[in-house]
Amino acid sequence: MTRKSTPQRLTLKLDGQHITAERFVKAVASFVALINDVSEAVTNERGAFRWIVSVESGSAIVHFRPEPHRADASFVPLSVKAINDGLDMLDKRAERPRFWSDNALRRAKEIADVLDAERGALDRVSVSVDHRGRDLTRKVVAHVDALIGSEYKSLGTIEGRLRTVTEAGGMHFVVQDPLTHNNVRCYFEEDDLDDYIRAFRRRVAVYGEIRYRKDGVPVSISVREFRVLREASELPKAKDVKGILAS
Numbered sequence: 526m527t528r529k530s531t532p533q534r535l536t537l538k539l540d541g542q543h544i545t546a547e548r549f550v551k552a553v554a555s556f557v558a559l560i561n562d563v564s565e566a567v568t569n570e571r572g573a574f575r576w577i578v579s580v581e582s583g584s585a586i587v588h589f590r591p592e593p594h595r596a597d598a599s600f601v602p603l604s605v606k607a608i609n610d611g612l613d614m615l616d617k618r619a620e621r622p623r624f625w626s627d628n629a630l631r632r633a634k635e636i637a638d639v640l641d642a643e644r645g646a647l648d649r650v651s652v653s654v655d656h657r658g659r660d661l662t663r664k665v666v667a668h669v670d671a672l673i674g675s676e677y678k679s680l681g682t683i684e685g686r687l688r689t690v691t692e693a694g695g696m697h698f699v700v701q702d703p704l705t706h707n708n709v710r711c712y713f714e715e716d717d718l719d720d721y722i723r724a725f726r727r728r729v730a731v732y733g734e735i736r737y738r739k740d741g742v743p744v745s746i747s748v749r750e751f752r753v754l755r756e757a758s759e760l761p762k763a764k765d766v767k768g769i770l771a772s
Contacts, residue, residue: 533601533602534605534654534655535560535588535590535605535608536589536653536658537552537553537586537636537650537651537652538584538585538650538651538652539586540648540651542648548639549585551635552635552636552639555632555633555636557576557589559608559629559632559633560576560589560591560604560608561574562625562626563604563608563611563624564600564604564607564608566607566624566626566629566706567600567603567604567607567624568595569706571595571688572594573595574591574592574593575592575594576589576590576592577589577591591604591605605654606654607622607624607625609652609654611623611624611625611629612652612659612665615668616659616661616662616664616665616668618668619667619668620672627708628708630669630672633669634665634670637662637665637666638666640661640662640663672738672740673738673739673744674738674739676738677736677737678734678737679735679737680733680734680735681733681735681743681746682731683709683746684702684728684729685700685701685709685728686700686701686703686726686729687700687721687724687725687726687727688726690721696713696714696715697710697711697712697713698710698713700729700731707742707743710746711733711745712745712748713748713751714748717748720751724751724753727754727756728754728755729752729753730752731746731750731751732748732749733748733750734746734747
């Protein structure tokens with residue numbers, strides 16, 4: 526019996542008579558951010574893979590081969606499949622793919638948004654897995670907008686694990702919900718930077734004005750109050766509580 530090969534490589538291909546450097550860089554950068562985001566959700570490990578890049582001579586074709594870095598090699602086909610299946614789903618309907626955060630959805634929209642057939646700049650974007658590909662259409666843009674386009678705001682608290690502290694796109698850190706893998710951007714004043722760096726990878730609670738998408742999932746929060754939560758291993762055990770009550 527012939528064993529079915531597992532997916533090991535992703536390829537991004539851009540076709541058009543006048544592919545500008547700006548559109549090429551935007552598509553590639555968005556694709557890299559997308560595959561990193563989905564892979565992180567699959568493996569639950571930031572920087573799980575190093576993506577080894579190769580470019581075909583004389584074309585706008587870029588190959589991305591994942592090399593395990595902080596994750597087991599068995600996660601490679603799972604991550605590639607999650608990326609591929611997600612793009613396929615978004616081109617067909619407005620439904621959130623498994624392991625896809627809001628950020629991943631926005632990146633897919635950015636990739637599809639470089640299409641501009643009317644002006645002859647870029648008339649085709651395709652993504653393939655081990656030579657089996659599909660074209661992306663601007664339906665992806667409409668479907669992502671349907672999922673996360675509208676929004677509203679209210680005061681509230683976000684709890685999760687502090688994953689990232691960065692100044693890219695405005696000074697913020699990212700809190701990830703351990704169940705949904707949804708990432709919430711938490712915007713703060715630079716004076717408090719050291720507090721958030723010390724809380725890296727800790728469970729935290731953040732209070733402030735939360736911006737939600739239309740289905741009620743939080744997207745970002747303007748930080749007003751912040752505290753580090755105790756880990757499960759630090760909480761009192763049942764026998765400790767029993768002892769307190771007895772006394």
